[in-house]
Amino acid sequence: MTANREPDRTPADPSVYERLALHLPNDIGIGSALITMVEPHEGHEHDYNRWYEDDHFYSGAMHGPWVYAGRRWVAPRALRDLRPEVDDPAVRPPDAGCYISLYWSTPGHEDDMERWSFLAMAEALMPHGRGFTERTHVYTAFHRFRFACVRAGSGPMKPHLALDHPFAGLVVEVVDAAPAPTLHVDQLR
Numbered sequence: 001m002t003a004n005r006e007p008d009r010t011p012a013d014p015s016v017y018e019r020l021a022l023h024l025p026n027d028i029g030i031g032s033a034l035i036t037m038v039e040p041h042e043g044h045e046h047d048y049n050r051w052y053e054d055d056h057f058y059s060g061a062m063h064g065p066w067v068y069a070g071r072r073w074v075a076p077r078a079l080r081d082l083r084p085e086v087d088d089p090a091v092r093p094p095d096a097g098c099y100i101s102l103y104w105s106t107p108g109h110e111d112d113m114e115r116w117s118f119l120a121m122a123e124a125l126m127p128h129g130r131g132f133t134e135r136t137h138v139y140t141a142f143h144r145f146r147f148a149c150v151r152a153g154s155g156p157m158k159p160h161l162a163l164d165h166p167f168a169g170l171v172v173e174v175v176d177a178a179p180a181p182t183l184h185v186d187q188l189r
Contacts, residue, residue, distance in 0.1 A: 020065055024108070030145040030160050031107035034061065034117065035172065037097030037139040044134035048099075051132045057101065059125060064116045066109035069163040072101045073170050090139055090174040097138035100172065104163060107145070114142050139174070 040048035052072070062070050080095040091097055105113035125131055148159035157165060 023112075025106075027107050028160060029107045030104050030148075031066070032105045032110040032113065032145055033143045034067075034103040034105070034113075035100070035139065035141060035143060036102075036137065037091065037100045037172075039096050039098055039136045039138050041134040041136070048132055048135055052099070052101075055130060056125075056132070059130065060121060061101075061103045061117065064113065064120060066106045066113045066116070067103050068106060069160070070101065070103040071163040071170075072099065074099060088176070090176075092138075096136070100170065102163060102170065102172075104160060110142070110144060117142075 057070065057072060061067050075098050080098065083094040085094055121131070150159065
């Protein structure tokens with residue numbers, strides 16, 4: 001990949017790191033998840049994987065502030081064929097998206113992480129030839145963490161550690177929940 005212009009190599013002001021280190025909260029847990037499902041264009045699979053694994057997994061997410069875990073999976077054809085047809089799918093066609101990546105960000109910094117991600121791609125990576133256009137984003141979205149379902153008796157693993165565990169697979173279900181009802185003051189009595 002070639003760069004369109006020379007990157008700024010001026011060292012960052014040390015006070016930037018001090019402010020970042022002290023930007024609270026710094027709780028342990030999941031604030032949000034970035035979920036991305038991608039389908040490389042036919043004939044570009046090898047180049048896509050080299051770019052994603054060698055550069056983008058890290059430069060596009062993992063080295064950003066407030067991102068503390070990430071993992072990538074491959075959905076082979078046999079598993080994609082098991083995806084159900086639904087009335088209003090998040091993924092079209094249902095078998096699209098053979099690569100899925102998931103990243104956790106810390107609580108309290110969900111908006112910060114999203115801003116960093118967009119800025120990094122738009123201004124630090126793509127203009128310098130560090131993007132990959134021969135792919136389709138089947139599904140890419142940031143999601144706020146609300147709750148976890150943990151199997152009883154499954155041990156002490158906490159949800160925020162799940163991406164560090166060598167699980168063999170992942171199931172993703174996208175649910176477009178109805179908005180919470182608005183209550184009026186007279187209904188609260």
